[in-house]
Amino acid sequence: MSEESLFDGSDDGSFVPFTDMLFNVVMGFSFMVFIAFALIRPEAMTGNVDIMAEYIITVTWPEGHPDDIDTYVMDPGGNIVWYNNKEAGLLHLDRDDRGNFRDTVVINGQRIENLLNQETVTLRGIVAGEYVVNVQHYVANGIEPVPISVKVERVNPTLQVIYYGSVELDHRGDEETVVRFTLDAEGNPSNLNDRQISLTQRVRGGDQGVRD
Numbered sequence: 001m002s003e004e005s006l007f008d009g010s011d012d013g014s015f016v017p018f019t020d021m022l023f024n025v026v027m028g029f030s031f032m033v034f035i036a037f038a039l040i041r042p043e044a045m046t047g048n049v050d051i052m053a054e055y056i057i058t059v060t061w062p063e064g065h066p067d068d069i070d071t072y073v074m075d076p077g078g079n080i081v082w083y084n085n086k087e088a089g090l091l092h093l094d095r096d097d098r099g100n101f102r103d104t105v106v107i108n109g110q111r112i113e114n115l116l117n118q119e120t121v122t123l124r125g126i127v128a129g130e131y132v133v134n135v136q137h138y139v140a141n142g143i144e145p146v147p148i149s150v151k152v153e154r155v156n157p158t159l160q161v162i163y164y165g166s167v168e169l170d171h172r173g174d175e176e177t178v179v180r181f182t183l184d185a186e187g188n189p190s191n192l193n194d195r196q197i198s199l200t201q202r203v204r205g206g207d208q209g210v211r212d
Protein backbone atom coordinates (compact mmCIF):
# COMPACT_ATOMS: atom_id res chain seq x y z
CA MET A 1 0.00 0.00 0.00
CA SER A 2 1.43 3.39 -1.06
CA GLU A 3 1.64 6.43 1.16
CA GLU A 4 -0.91 8.14 -1.09
CA SER A 5 -3.49 5.35 -0.76
CA LEU A 6 -2.92 5.25 2.99
CA PHE A 7 -3.54 8.99 3.18
CA ASP A 8 -6.65 8.79 0.95
CA GLY A 9 -7.96 5.87 2.99
CA SER A 10 -7.54 7.68 6.29
CA ASP A 11 -9.19 10.79 4.81
CA ASP A 12 -12.22 8.82 3.61
CA GLY A 13 -12.34 6.96 6.89
CA SER A 14 -12.52 10.11 8.99
CA PHE A 15 -14.82 12.11 6.74
CA VAL A 16 -17.69 9.62 6.69
CA PRO A 17 -17.90 9.15 10.47
CA PHE A 18 -17.72 12.93 10.89
CA THR A 19 -20.77 13.50 8.65
CA ASP A 20 -22.53 10.67 10.50
CA MET A 21 -21.75 12.30 13.80
CA LEU A 22 -22.87 15.72 12.55
CA PHE A 23 -26.11 14.17 11.30
CA ASN A 24 -26.66 12.49 14.69
CA VAL A 25 -26.02 15.76 16.53
CA VAL A 26 -28.54 17.60 14.33
CA MET A 27 -31.06 14.78 14.77
CA GLY A 28 -30.48 14.75 18.51
CA PHE A 29 -30.89 18.50 18.73
CA SER A 30 -34.11 18.37 16.68
CA PHE A 31 -35.42 15.62 18.97
CA MET A 32 -34.62 17.70 22.06
CA VAL A 33 -36.40 20.72 20.58
CA PHE A 34 -39.40 18.50 19.78
CA ILE A 35 -39.46 17.11 23.34
CA ALA A 36 -39.12 20.62 24.78
CA PHE A 37 -42.14 21.83 22.82
CA ALA A 38 -44.07 18.68 23.70
CA LEU A 39 -43.40 19.41 27.38
CA ILE A 40 -44.28 23.10 27.11
CA ARG A 41 -47.55 22.59 25.26
CA PRO A 42 -49.70 21.04 28.04
CA GLU A 43 -48.67 23.86 30.38
CA ALA A 44 -49.63 26.46 27.81
CA MET A 45 -52.99 24.73 27.43
CA THR A 46 -53.95 24.94 31.12
CA GLY A 47 -55.43 28.39 30.57
CA ASN A 48 -58.09 26.76 28.42
CA VAL A 49 -59.18 24.05 30.87
CA ASP A 50 -62.93 24.10 31.36
CA ILE A 51 -64.05 24.44 34.96
CA MET A 52 -66.61 21.75 35.69
CA ALA A 53 -68.77 23.99 37.85
CA GLU A 54 -71.60 26.49 37.67
CA TYR A 55 -70.60 28.28 40.87
CA ILE A 56 -67.39 28.38 42.93
CA ILE A 57 -67.33 29.38 46.60
CA THR A 58 -63.86 30.21 47.92
CA VAL A 59 -63.08 30.63 51.63
CA THR A 60 -59.65 32.09 52.43
CA TRP A 61 -57.85 33.12 55.62
CA PRO A 62 -54.34 34.60 56.00
CA GLU A 63 -51.45 32.61 54.53
CA GLY A 64 -49.45 30.71 57.11
CA HIS A 65 -52.10 31.21 59.82
CA PRO A 66 -52.10 28.21 62.18
CA ASP A 67 -55.89 28.12 62.80
CA ASP A 68 -58.29 25.67 61.19
CA ILE A 69 -61.37 27.24 59.61
CA ASP A 70 -64.12 25.01 58.20
CA THR A 71 -66.55 25.71 55.38
CA TYR A 72 -70.15 24.49 55.40
CA VAL A 73 -72.46 24.98 52.39
CA MET A 74 -76.12 23.91 52.27
CA ASP A 75 -78.08 23.52 49.01
CA PRO A 76 -81.86 24.01 48.51
CA GLY A 77 -82.46 20.32 49.26
CA GLY A 78 -80.80 20.58 52.67
CA ASN A 79 -77.65 18.73 51.56
CA ILE A 80 -74.60 20.05 53.41
CA VAL A 81 -70.94 19.74 52.38
CA TRP A 82 -68.32 19.99 55.13
CA TYR A 83 -65.01 18.26 55.93
CA ASN A 84 -66.73 15.03 56.95
CA ASN A 85 -69.03 14.96 53.90
CA LYS A 86 -67.16 16.40 50.93
CA GLU A 87 -69.82 15.51 48.33
CA ALA A 88 -73.51 16.23 48.81
CA GLY A 89 -76.04 16.67 46.03
CA LEU A 90 -74.22 18.73 43.37
CA LEU A 91 -71.90 20.33 45.94
CA HIS A 92 -68.25 19.33 46.27
CA LEU A 93 -65.67 20.46 48.86
CA ASP A 94 -62.11 20.19 47.50
CA ARG A 95 -60.31 19.63 50.81
CA ASP A 96 -60.27 20.35 54.52
CA ASP A 97 -57.52 22.95 54.93
CA ARG A 98 -56.40 22.76 58.56
CA GLY A 99 -54.42 25.98 58.85
CA ASN A 100 -50.72 25.20 58.86
CA PHE A 101 -51.27 21.55 59.87
CA ARG A 102 -49.61 19.28 57.26
CA ASP A 103 -48.79 22.29 55.11
CA THR A 104 -45.10 21.30 55.07
CA VAL A 105 -43.97 18.22 53.18
CA VAL A 106 -40.45 16.82 52.79
CA ILE A 107 -39.60 15.55 49.31
CA ASN A 108 -36.10 14.12 48.73
CA GLY A 109 -34.90 15.82 51.89
CA GLN A 110 -36.22 19.20 50.80
CA ARG A 111 -38.85 20.99 52.90
CA ILE A 112 -41.66 22.37 50.77
CA GLU A 113 -44.12 24.67 52.50
CA ASN A 114 -47.55 25.59 51.21
CA LEU A 115 -48.75 28.62 53.14
CA LEU A 116 -52.16 28.73 51.48
CA ASN A 117 -55.23 28.60 53.73
CA GLN A 118 -58.18 28.01 51.45
CA GLU A 119 -61.21 25.77 51.02
CA THR A 120 -63.22 25.67 47.81
CA VAL A 121 -66.75 24.42 47.23
CA THR A 122 -67.97 23.89 43.68
CA LEU A 123 -71.59 23.72 42.60
CA ARG A 124 -71.59 21.36 39.62
CA GLY A 125 -75.09 22.03 38.39
CA ILE A 126 -77.97 24.37 39.09
CA VAL A 127 -80.67 23.44 41.58
CA ALA A 128 -83.05 26.35 42.02
CA GLY A 129 -83.49 27.65 45.54
CA GLU A 130 -81.48 29.04 48.41
CA TYR A 131 -77.86 28.27 49.27
CA VAL A 132 -76.24 29.01 52.63
CA VAL A 133 -72.50 29.54 53.19
CA ASN A 134 -71.17 29.22 56.76
CA VAL A 135 -67.68 29.25 58.27
CA GLN A 136 -66.62 27.86 61.63
CA HIS A 137 -63.49 28.30 63.75
CA TYR A 138 -62.48 24.70 64.44
CA VAL A 139 -58.99 25.03 65.95
CA ALA A 140 -58.06 28.37 67.50
CA ASN A 141 -54.41 28.73 68.49
CA GLY A 142 -54.40 32.37 69.48
CA ILE A 143 -56.60 35.09 70.86
CA GLU A 144 -56.58 37.34 67.79
CA PRO A 145 -59.70 37.19 65.57
CA VAL A 146 -59.08 35.47 62.22
CA PRO A 147 -60.21 37.47 59.17
CA ILE A 148 -61.89 35.18 56.63
CA SER A 149 -62.84 36.24 53.13
CA VAL A 150 -65.57 34.52 51.15
CA LYS A 151 -66.06 34.82 47.41
CA VAL A 152 -68.98 33.43 45.39
CA GLU A 153 -68.40 33.30 41.65
CA ARG A 154 -70.74 32.37 38.85
CA VAL A 155 -68.80 30.48 36.15
CA ASN A 156 -71.17 30.50 33.15
CA PRO A 157 -71.61 32.11 30.71
CA THR A 158 -68.67 34.25 31.91
CA LEU A 159 -66.87 34.37 35.25
CA GLN A 160 -68.65 36.86 37.50
CA VAL A 161 -68.22 37.56 41.22
CA ILE A 162 -71.71 37.71 42.74
CA TYR A 163 -70.52 38.12 46.35
CA TYR A 164 -67.28 39.07 48.08
CA GLY A 165 -67.14 39.76 51.80
CA SER A 166 -65.33 38.97 55.00
CA VAL A 167 -66.09 37.98 58.58
CA GLU A 168 -63.99 37.47 61.71
CA LEU A 169 -64.10 34.42 63.95
CA ASP A 170 -62.37 34.59 67.33
CA HIS A 171 -62.79 31.37 69.30
CA ARG A 172 -63.13 27.64 68.90
CA GLY A 173 -66.67 26.75 67.78
CA ASP A 174 -67.45 30.28 66.60
CA GLU A 175 -69.72 29.99 63.55
CA GLU A 176 -71.19 32.53 61.19
CA THR A 177 -73.48 32.55 58.17
CA VAL A 178 -71.51 34.66 55.70
CA VAL A 179 -73.99 34.75 52.85
CA ARG A 180 -77.20 33.22 51.58
CA PHE A 181 -78.17 33.53 47.93
CA THR A 182 -81.04 32.22 45.82
CA LEU A 183 -80.67 30.85 42.29
CA ASP A 184 -83.42 30.50 39.71
CA ALA A 185 -83.49 27.57 37.25
CA GLU A 186 -81.10 29.42 34.92
CA GLY A 187 -78.63 30.09 37.73
CA ASN A 188 -79.41 33.80 38.12
CA PRO A 189 -78.69 34.91 41.71
CA SER A 190 -80.94 37.04 43.91
CA ASN A 191 -81.88 37.76 47.52
CA LEU A 192 -78.36 37.93 48.99
CA ASN A 193 -78.48 38.17 52.78
CA ASP A 194 -76.76 36.89 55.91
CA ARG A 195 -79.67 35.67 58.03
CA GLN A 196 -77.93 33.47 60.58
CA ILE A 197 -78.42 29.72 60.83
CA SER A 198 -76.12 27.09 62.36
CA LEU A 199 -75.11 24.39 59.88
CA THR A 200 -72.76 22.67 62.35
CA GLN A 201 -75.73 21.90 64.60
CA ARG A 202 -77.61 20.50 61.60
CA VAL A 203 -74.87 18.08 60.54
CA ARG A 204 -74.07 17.02 64.10
CA GLY A 205 -77.73 16.76 65.04
CA GLY A 206 -78.26 14.43 62.07
CA ASP A 207 -81.09 16.50 60.61
CA GLN A 208 -79.51 16.97 57.18
CA GLY A 209 -82.15 17.07 54.51
CA VAL A 210 -84.66 18.95 56.66
CA ARG A 211 -84.84 22.67 56.14
CA ASP A 212 -86.67 25.39 58.01
Ligand SMILES: [Ca+2]
Nearest residue numbers: 069070096097
Ligand atom coordinates in the same frame (compact mmCIF):
# COMPACT_ATOMS: atom_id res chain seq x y z
CA1 LIG B 1 -60.62 23.36 57.64
Ligand SMILES: [Ca+2]
Nearest residue numbers: 097099116117
Ligand atom coordinates in the same frame (compact mmCIF):
# COMPACT_ATOMS: atom_id res chain seq x y z
CA1 LIG C 1 -53.26 25.53 54.91
